[in-house]
Amino acid sequence: MNLQASTQLTTQKPKILVARAIFPEALAKLEESFEVRSNQEDRIFTPQELQKELAQVDGALVAGSERIDASALANAKHLKVVANISVGYNNFDVPAMTAAGVMATNTPDVLTDSTADFGFALLMATARRITESEHWIRAGHWEKWSIVNNPLGMDLHHSTIGIIGMGRIGQGIAKRALGFGMKVIYHNRSHLSDVDEKACGATYVSKEELLRTADHVVLVLPYSAQSHHTIGAKEIALMKPTATLINIARGGIVDDVALAQALKTKQIFAAGLDVFEGEPTVHPDLLALSNVVLAPHIASATEKTRRAMVDLAIENVRAALAGKKPPSLINAEVLKDAM
DSSP states (O other), rough: OEEESOOOOOSSSSSEEOOOOOOHHHHHHHHTTTTEETTTTOOOOOOOHHHHTEEETTTTETTSSSOBTTTTTTOOSSEEEEESSOOOOTTTTTHHHTTTTEEOOOOOOOTTTHHHHHHHHHHHHHTTTHHHHHHHHTTTTTGGGOTTTSSOOOOOOTOOOEEEOOSHHHHHHHHHHHTTEEEEEESSOOOOOOOOOOHHTTEEOOHHHHHHHSEEEEEEOOOTTTTTTTOOOHHTTTTTOOOOEEOSTTTSOOOOHHHHHHHHSSSSEEEEEOOOOTTTTTHHHHOOOEEEOOOOOOOOOOHHHHHHHHHHHHHHHHHHHHOOOOTTTSSSGGHHHHH
């Protein structure tokens, strides 16, 4: 990999790795204060390449494709901060980063509305079979139109939406659902406050009740060892045969093999997926099905939001290397030794 080195090199400037391509204007902003090693060709590092790069820098901007663990940090003697350009950080081994004295940051808040918008768009596309209908019309089937022969979908209005994971994005989806006159139920590690429940028009239920009751199940929970395969064959068996399942959380929250089988046998009506186990690889059984809407992990992918995410990541790095607390620090316990 041929990394581009900043032309503004001075020994006094901290060294920064930008592990994935970012907007040129953002890169120029970094080069004002740092010696930058940038990967604008956007090829994903091998673990060995990442380890080598981290050994040469004081800070890094990464994406979900870079796994930051003890092995990656083994030779990173000068590294003080790694900024994820993402709200999720399951690519971070936070205990390993903390043990190494490396600050871990993410980019929350700035992507909440765009992600909630996309989650609801994916729900609508799935329930109303929009992508399947597009394929149907492109294949010349419109001439076969009849009252019962069109791709018939499921209503959103006055239906029940069940949201698993009721953080900022989950609450954003709930508020959008109210505009469709939907009944909102949710399951979370903890209850929302009475004020937040009222704002979302939401009622807390057990996961089992949610799966049995909801017409549309939306997953917005963070990935962890505990949330791995939150939805598997057992959980899908509880759902209505007319239900849809939407995953905008993380790959691994859903057992993709079990889901593909359930969709194939029409155990549930349809699914909309923005994330996958082992992405960018998608399970071939999912690719072969017509009752699943597939998107390439783009819930936050608007220009305004992605620029805001990069800007926040830069702000996190800049603060950390200036001896200040980054705006969205994940492992605050490193501050005791770092500052």
